[in-house]
Amino acid sequence: MGRTLPTATQLIREFEETWQPYLRALRKEDRDVVRQLFAMIRAQSAPIAYASSPDPFQLFALAMLGGILKKVIRLERTVAAECENYAHRLDACDD
């Protein structure tokens, strides 16, 4: 009934545990950044499980990159909206 191979969640947890000494030595603010990276991997645990790669680190790296890119895209959209807003206000001032 039990599984033969570790689940994706177990693999992610093991991966996080191997980095514990590194995390411990980091400054608090840096540690939080790394935790966010780990959370980005966890957020994709289902696709990682489904892909079932013999080298899960490739998938972990992709998940972290994807998470960072999502943040960049969100920031880009916010900046673009702010710029547009600012431009409207400038136009209004000109009028």
Next chain:
Amino acid sequence: MRRLTGWLFDVYAHGDDVSVWLIDDDGAAHHLRDRLRPSFFVGGSAAELRRVCEWITRARLSARLARAERYDVFAHRQRVVLQVQVQIPAQYAAIVRRVANTFPTLDLYNADLSPAQFYFFERNLFPLAYCQVRVDDTRAILEITTDDSRWALDYQIPPLRVMFIQLEGGELNPNHGHRAPLEITCDSRAYVIATHDRRQVVERVRDYLLRFDPDVIVSRWGDSFILPQLLDAARRYRLPLPLNRDSRCSPVMRPARSYFSYGRIIHKTLAHTLLGRWHIDLENASLLDYGLEGAIEVARLTQQPTQQTVRVSTGTGISAMQVSTAYRQGYLIPFHKSEPEEFKTASALLTGDKGGLTYQPIVGLHFDVAELDFASMYPAIMARFNISPETIHCRCCPDARVPEIGYTICRRARGLVPETLAPLIEKRMAYKRRLKQAAGEPQKEFDRRRAAAHKWLLVTCFGYLGYKNARFGRIEAHEAVTAYGREVLLRAKDIVEARGFRVLHALTDSLWIRKRGTPEAEYARLAEEIARATGLPIELEGIYRWVAFLSSRVNPHAGVPNRYFGARCDGELKLRGIEARRGDTPKFIQKAQLELLAAMTSARTRAELAARLPHCLEMVAARVDALRAGQVPLSDLAFTYRLSRDPQAYATNTLNAIVARELAGRGVKLNAGESIRYLITDYTAAVPSDRARATEFWDGSWGYDVERYTEMLLRAVETILLPLGVHAKMLQGWLAQELPVQPLRARMEDKRAHEYLGPLFEWSNRSVASIRSHIAACPQSSRGGG
């Protein structure tokens, strides 16, 4: 000769026959007897079978021998076997044991069924079937038939006389030292036997049994304490004690045992079952959330006697149903099967051994969310795609392949597992359909309980399919089910995303989706489309006003699949993984969480939720006040913990270990898997034994640890309020400003208190609009898709 009609109440082997108890329409019990000759089969080479024949003949066992041919499910062929027909049903188990011990290398089949199961299978009956019986003058059954069906949605239950028996203060465990007078309730009247004289206790119990002649004795701690004590006293004073209706035999005792199941240790106490009468110990019964009505439904479906049904897991129930199907179809039923996993390449193992898909939810509070659920997904897959141990790796159907893993599945012959499950799934769906229609409240509750019983049977059938030692388990069949499950969930995800929905969460067989302004009719259309595309029924489980997916306590950036709560538009709450759902949480904390949630249920927007915060905090303050004033009942503060090992095996001083050692020191014999209950007396005490006390030995000289309980309460409150940005530190700061002597309202209006709560709580001098603007400024992670 005469005719009787009534419900089949009890069946067991006695002497040369089986005893059959019938309860008629007037509630009268009839003791009848019937003939039964159960058979088991031995498989082996011709020479081996000949040796078995010779040995049985020499040993003068009461059995008839014959050559037979039966279908072997795992070998996919008919097999020549030796049929051993036991002439005295009561000797069946002993004869099987002797043959198994003498010929340990031979295969035995149909060798561990109970006489009651044989009787039900042979006569096509089941517990509580409404039967028509012809009996002769000696009460021997000439004919027994029924028009009743296991699959009937509506059926009558006999008018059972119930006697309730417990020690006063019933929740406390007498095996852990609790002592109180015996309390017997019958016909809505309670009788207390307030004497220390054990002889008198036995005499009074005997009097009540004779006076009320109950069909069912429901007890608390009856299996492990009350019945053994009564029987011991009756033996000592040589007093008759008619616990059984059948006075020829003693109650059947089964020893206590501990075993592992799904990664945890379970302890089953000593069991006492009665003959001609039922004994149900609420502390030793697997009634889960379906109660006695559900247990009766399980007994009818699984064709196991009710007293056994309530004492075994639902997994045993589904296994019994498969045995019934196999018996009906003439298949050989393996005795001790061990079907090892076949060899695979590493790549095939990586692809196949994946289980269901578990997404991480998008953490935060979300509004207008719909939950779509595949109804009994895994059993439905087994039934729809014909997945069974004997249909996997089919040679005659090379084109019917499981997605991803490519195993072939037979399309020609219906598998044993689908054959068993299909009517069960259909019955559950029928009850669920009825539940959705407006029906009277009592009927609705019956249907709910029966549907809940089906749910547990269906849940366990998947685990049993993958268990190599289960009679009809095979790991490749288990892998095929999860492969179909993944495929189906991904197809559903593709469809909802193509329709513009955002998938907030997906968990094996359910999806939480959101698209602003979606009418309910669109969800129904969506469900239909998914059902068409996948071939499996999917339902709109509910539309939520709001749902909160919680983050991990270890990493607050990461979500947890099974920790969420939400309020449906129909007002019903759904909770998973939070304190209120956990069995080990004190009731006081559970009630606090439920109270908060009830106050938040009707809110439809973030601003409406925020507007309820002051009221929520008033409730928290009232709970803390009650804690400090010592007004919380002790039973509400008790923790329940299941021991994972023997008390002396604990190395550290956890509260559980301390209490287990305390109980062991007082002479209580504890086993791994048993539950203990305790109160925290002084969590930070230097002497470990002062930190907690077993509830059974809490004598009032100890107080409870107000600080520790307050801390735990605030942690539970944080679980509920964190999605609104309120964390435990805020709550602690707010409480630190509390002055217990001041009236509650004054404290709430004290501005100094608000300083510790942040801007969100300055409701007294801010408008809802300003709260809304604060929430709008909250970080994205805490707002989710709202």
